[in-house]
Amino acid sequence: DIQLTQSPSFLSASVGDRVTITCRASQGISSYLAWYHQKPGRAPKLLIYSASTLQSGVPSRFSGSGSGTEFTLTISSLQPEDFATYYCQQFNSYPLTFGGGTKVEIK
Amino acid sequence: QVQLVQSGAEVKKPGASVKVSCKASGNTFTSYALHWVRQAPGQRLEWMGWIHAGSGNTKYSQRFQGRVTISRDTSANTAYMDLRSLTSEDTAVYYCAANPGGLYGMEVWGQGTTVTVSS
Numbered sequence: 001d002i003q004l005t006q007s008p009s010f011l012s013a014s015v016g017d018r019v020t021i022t023c024r025a026s027q028g029i030s031s032y033l034a035w036y037h038q039k040p041g042r043a044p045k046l047l048i049y050s051a052s053t054l055q056s057g058v059p060s061r062f063s064g065s066g067s068g069t070e071f072t073l074t075i076s077s078l079q080p081e082d083f084a085t086y087y088c089q090q091f092n093s094y095p096l097t098f099g100g101g102t103k104v105e106i107k
Numbered sequence: 108q109v110q111l112v113q114s115g116a117e118v119k120k121p122g123a124s125v126k127v128s129c130k131a132s133g134n135t136f137t138s139y140a141l142h143w144v145r146q147a148p149g150q151r152l153e154w155m156g157w158i159h160a161g162s163g164n165t166k167y168s169q170r171f172q173g174r175v176t177i178s179r180d181t182s183a184n185t186a187y188m189d190l191r192s193l194t195s196e197d198t199a200v201y202y203c204a205a206n207p208g209g210l211y212g213m214e215v216w217g218q219g220t221t222v223t224v225s226s
Binding site: 030032033034043044045046048050051053055060087089091095096097098099100101107 | 142151152153154166169170181202204208211212213214216217218219
């Protein structure tokens, strides 16, 4: 199985900060990576697919980059509604797997 | 716009089975895949398997092979996830999710169904 390791696992930041989350895959997954965020008690929401394509309706402050084994999600200016847990997911091979999550909290 | 609505919370005894449903809106049900993902308390999301609603083809995670069956009823625009031989470790929120746009990402999610396994 492909393991996805996210870092950091916890991040404390202020509104307006630039935030970067990393996802490393245990083997190459081309660009078959998606990013989600999830708020407590809610289902995940797709932010980015194919590593760098912004999902329709998602604000442009979110961006994704990377290919192969290293990927990043960047939030250019953190907004109050962005405080959540972020997950990466690979679609390269079965079983589909998720990272362990990065919880973004208000400083 | 596809929306997914799941069945309500379940409480089961160890050894029992649970069947969770996921009803899709719209008239494109047979054109996409539906995934099942679960999340145990405080744990990461875990993919269980998927079904292509049109062909009925399925793919399961080896971790659940033999214990899970994913099916669909095209006349009801509904997919089902049946999990057998439940233990306390199966206590989780179960989500269905779909990628009707064929994207490499789960675009649409159900609201989640809490399954509690307790004696």
